Structure formats: C-alpha cells, structure tokens
Amino acid sequence: MGNLPGIVVMGASGRMGQMLVHTVLQSDRARLVGCVERPGHPWVGRDVGEAMGGAHIGLPVTDDAVGVIAQAQAVIDFTAPAATVATATLTAQARAVHVIGTTGFNPEELQKIRAAARHAVIVRAGNMSLGVNLLVGLTRKVSAVLGPEFDIEIVEAHHRHKVDAPSGTALMLGEAAAEGRGVHLDEVAERGRDGITGARDSGAIGFSAIRGGDVVGEHDVIFAGAGERLVLRHIATDRAIFARGALAAAIWGQDRKPGEYDMNDVLGL
Numbered sequence: 001m002g003n004l005p006g007i008v009v010m011g012a013s014g015r016m017g018q019m020l021v022h023t024v025l026q027s028d029r030a031r032l033v034g035c036v037e038r039p040g041h042p043w044v045g046r047d048v049g050e051a052m053g054g055a056h057i058g059l060p061v062t063d064d065a066v067g068v069i070a071q072a073q074a075v076i077d078f079t080a081p082a083a084t085v086a087t088a089t090l091t092a093q094a095r096a097v098h099v100i101g102t103t104g105f106n107p108e109e110l111q112k113i114r115a116a117a118r119h120a121v122i123v124r125a126g127n128m129s130l131g132v133n134l135l136v137g138l139t140r141k142v143s144a145v146l147g148p149e150f151d152i153e154i155v156e157a158h159h160r161h162k163v164d165a166p167s168g169t170a171l172m173l174g175e176a177a178a179e180g181r182g183v184h185l186d187e188v189a190e191r192g193r194d195g196i197t198g199a200r201d202s203g204a205i206g207f208s209a210i211r212g213g214d215v216v217g218e219h220d221v222i223f224a225g226a227g228e229r230l231v232l233r234h235i236a237t238d239r240a241i242f243a244r245g246a247l248a249a250a251i252w253g254q255d256r257k258p259g260e261y262d263m264n265d266v267l268g269l
C-alpha cells in the first residue's frame with residue numbers, strides 16, 4: 001500500500017473534485033493523501049468523506065497546499081486557471097506529477113505552465129476521456145481529407161455553471177481540424193458571431209457554445225459541404241470518464257522525465 005503513488009486532489013468539493021476523490025478512493029493503484037480547497041471554503045477542516053455526505057475516512061480537507069503536496073507523488077487539479085498556475089509552481093518544487101484538467105487558460109498562463117514543466121511532469125488536457133481523445137485524431141484525419149469546400153463548425157454544450165467558452169475540448173478539436181488543414185487555428189477561428197457578420201469566410205473554423213442545465217459535455221465537429229454533411233460527435237454522460245483518465249495520467253506520469261505531456265501520451269494514441 002505504501003508503495004502506491006500518493007495523490008492530492010485540488011478543488012476537492014468541486015464537481016470534478018468529488019468525482020476524483022471517489023475515483024482515487026476506489027482505486028487499488030493509488031492512495032489519497034490530501035484534499036485541498038481554497039482558503040475560506042466551508043469544507044476546510046472537515047473530513048472529506050463526511051463533507052461529501054458519506055462515512056468518515058480520516059482525511060480532513062486542507063487549504064495548506066504546500067504541506068500536502070510535499071507528501072504526494074501526484075496532484076490532480078481540476079480547479080481554475082489562476083489556482084492551477086500557482087499549483088504548478090508547488091508541484092515543480094516538490095517534483096510531483098501535476099495532472100491538469102483545468103481549462104480556460106490565457107497564453108501567459110500557458111507559458112507559466114510550460115516553464116514549470118521544465119522541472120516536473122505535467123499532463124495537461126482539456127478533456128481526459130478516451131472518447132474525446134480518439135475524436136481529436138478522427139477530426140484531424142477527416143479535416144486533412146476534406147478540402148476547404150467543407151465548412152468546419154464546432155458546437156459544444158455544457159451545464160449552466162461552466163465559466164469558459166469555447167470549452168477546452170472544443171479548442172482541442174479546433175486545433176486538430178486546423179492541423180489537418182495545415183493552418184494555425186488562431187488565423188482561422190471564428191468565435192462569437194452576432195449581428196450582420198457577413199458571409200462565412202472559406203476556410204474558417206467556427207465555434208458555438210450552448211450553456212444550460214446539467215449537461216456534462218457534448219461536442220459536435222460538423223463538416224458541411226454542398227449536398228452533404230459529416231458530423232463527428234462525442235457525448236459525455238458521466239464525469240467518471242474524466243476522473244478515470246486523470247488518475248491514469250497520474251500513474252502513467254510516475255518516473256517519466258520532466259516535460260509537458262497530454263492524453264495521447266498516456267493513452268498511447
């Protein structure tokens with residue numbers, strides 16, 4: 001038991017945090033050594049099992065990230081961009097694997113994560129599920145085969161609490177579509193259409209975001225041509241798919257060389 005990698009879950013009270021706590025507790029390949037919440041959060045100081053509405057497990061939620069990360073082999077982090085950037089510095093100092101599921105980073109934040117990856121293993125992906133990572137490869141392939149006479153549109157739907165758009169997954173799919181065409185996404189992305197937008201640019205990759213209710217996560221990549229339309233779709237119905245992927249990444253990352261990896265590396269895609 002002592003040889004199993006010790007995992008810290010950041011943002012333990014969150015939608016993903018709670019799913020991660022369950023997933024690590026149920027695993028026979030890892031042990032839960034810490035649960036972190038932001039200072040002032042009502043869960044801080046409470047037993048995590050009880051806070052989640054279950055039995056006492058003897059592990060209090062803490063806001064002392066430094067203290068618990070020092071005892072961990074991996075940190076799984078589905079929180080918010082600023083929090084994740086701060087955690088990247090701590091995991092780099094502790095030489096722990098940092099699995100980052102957080103989305104919505106700006107370029108400066110991504111640069112800081114890249115810098116931290118010089119000292120520790122970071123696995124970062126906007127979507128940790130097997131299905132979406134397969135879909136990314138399919139999107140790249142279809143985009144490479146179909147010419148610019150097929151318009152690419154990415155439509156995503158998420159629950160009402162999601163704060164970033166387009167989703168991290170939509171951006172992964174957009175990047176794959178752009179790679180397939182040999183262009184940079186930044187140069188062709190069309191986001192947030194409203195009003196008299198003018199006709200669609202040939203070669204554009206469009207994004208639309210739907211927010212509502214409790215949708216876990218749905219993504220369509222539409223290739224719309226004259227007289228036919230191809231739609232690649234992933235529907236997530238259970239957040240467990242993301243948590244399983246994240247735990248697999250934490251275990252995979254043990255004893256790897258420092259660097260920034262993604263789920264293609266973990267899944268061998």
Ligand SMILES: NC(=O)C1=CN([C@@H]2O[C@H](COP(=O)(O)OP(=O)(O)OC[C@H]3O[C@@H](n4cnc5c(N)ncnc54)[C@H](O)[C@@H]3O)[C@@H](O)[C@H]2O)C=CC1
Pocket residue numbers: 010011012013014015016017036037038039041078079080083100101102103104125126127128129168242
């Ligand atoms: N890559 C993937 O497969 C997936 C990524 N996500 C991403 O994960 C992130 C979180 O999503 P949800 O769980 O739905 O959000 P949430 O809002 O339910 O949970 C976030 C948690 O992080 C905590 N937090 C914020 N700052 C913190 C800090 N400094 N230290 C410790 N905890 C802190 C919050 O208190 C909250 O409990 C989002 O960016 C979302 O897009 C979500 C699902 C799958």
Ligand SMILES: O=C(O)C1=N[C@H](C(=O)O)C[C@H](O)C1
Pocket residue numbers: 103126127158159162166167168169170216217218
């Ligand atoms: O916030 C979410 O919930 C999700 N976020 C990720 C994203 O931004 O793509 C992954 C998944 O779709 C759920």
